[in-house]
Amino acid sequence: MRRALAGIALAATLMVALSFLIPLALLVREQARDRVTTAAEQRAAALSPVLALTTKPADVQQAVAGLGSRDQLAVRLPEGELVGTLRAPRQALERAVEKRETLAMDTAEGWVYLQPVVLAQDRVAVVEAYVPGVDLTRGVGASWGVMSLLALGLVGGSVLVADRLGARVVRSSRSLSRASLALGSGDLDVRVEPDGPPELVEAGVAFNTMADRVAELLAVEREMVADLSHRLRTPLTALYLEADLMGGSHSARRVSDAVAQLESELDSIITAARTPLAAGPSGGVPARPCEVTEVVARRLDFWSVLATQQDRPYERSFTPRPTPVRFPEDDLAAVVDALIGNVFRHTPQGTAFAVRVERTDRHVLLTVDDAGPGVADPDAALTRGVSVGGSTGLGLDIVARAARTADGEMQITRAPMGGARVQVAFGLAGADR
DSSP: OHHHHHHHHHHHHHHHHHHHHHHHHHHHHHHHHHHHHHHHHHHHHHTHHHHHHOOOHHHHHHHHHHTTOTTTEEEEOTTSOEESOOOSOHHHHHHHHHHOOOEEEEOSSEEEEEEEEEEGGGEEEEEEEEEEHHHHTTTHHHHHHHHHHHHHHHHHHHHHHHHHHHHHHHHHHHHHHHHHHHHHTTOTTOOOOOOSSHHHHHHHHHHHHHHHHHHHHHHHHHHHHHHHHHHTHHHHHHHHHHHHHTTTOHHHHHHHHHHHHHHHHHHHHHHHHHSOGGGTTTTTOOOOEEEHHHHHHHHHHHHHHHHHHTTOOEEEEEOSSOOEEESOHHHHHHHHHHHHHHHHHHSOTTOOEEEEEEEOSSEEEEEEEESSSOOSOHHHHTSTTOOSSSSOSOHHHHHHHHHHHTTOEEEEEEOTTSSEEEEEEEEBTTOOO
């Protein structure tokens, strides 16, 4: 933008300067020519009274010398004698004598003016005034130089002023752009110092107001999430009491374990919601590497009890190689629960499923297959809040966002078992990017 403003100022000023400079230069040249030719005509006219009194060559020569222009004045006397050096063409001189016509013409050496003087007895003398070519343009070059310097100064000054103004605009625009990118990247504390033209000042004030409002709304939303999560502790306490009343049976222990896990998840949600916005969900601390195989095996053991109750056959296949990923263990467990939970929610009882963990050079692949009806519209299933099977429409979106966070991706295809295959790739910790 700065260069564009300077270019516009340069083009506009050049057009204005040239529109005045060219006509003014031509006018200066014409004025210089008119000045010297008028003086020459006046000198030629000054000889007419002398010729009316005498045509003696000596007297005429003395009069020419008295005018101080011996080299630039010449006279052809009626008898054909010459005083001085004539520079006009012979045809022009004869025309002036015969037709008694005043002539002015340009020659190779300069400018010639012929003025006939009619004397007594119908005799004709011709006075010639000569101006060398150098005198016709004397001072014109210097005048043009001065005007060119003034024009260059005007153009340079306008470009400099436009550049300074453009720098101010560009500086304000870049500051606003950097702040917008920072806000989009999650820096909620970024603000701008309104500067520049009034329009950019208003934009800066509006940006600061928007950033304050965004931070305020996010803070309110996070507090609401924390409050709602805290309100769930009351029914959890009731579940604990019910589990105690059930005694020490296996079912009571399962209920107690599930309630304990749910309470732990609620504690994590409340902690994340109460974390300062600028720190991010992890408080600004990079996630420690965790083993995908260990987390998946632990969560599959949890779901295996319910699978046995529902007569769901399942398969597991885990790579023996290490599978470290730089991703929070709790978040990874939530991903596994979302994938396996979808199988239980969206397929009939007795439907088989398989869980597999593999490793490539750069990724760890978590694959969950089932023998259910499959996913008719994978794109719709990945749209947050859009349900394709009576759910909230958030589970697969959470998985997809987790994969992107871990430098991976998620794909939904048809499984060899006939149902849906959901494959999640996590970036391998320590792999070259």
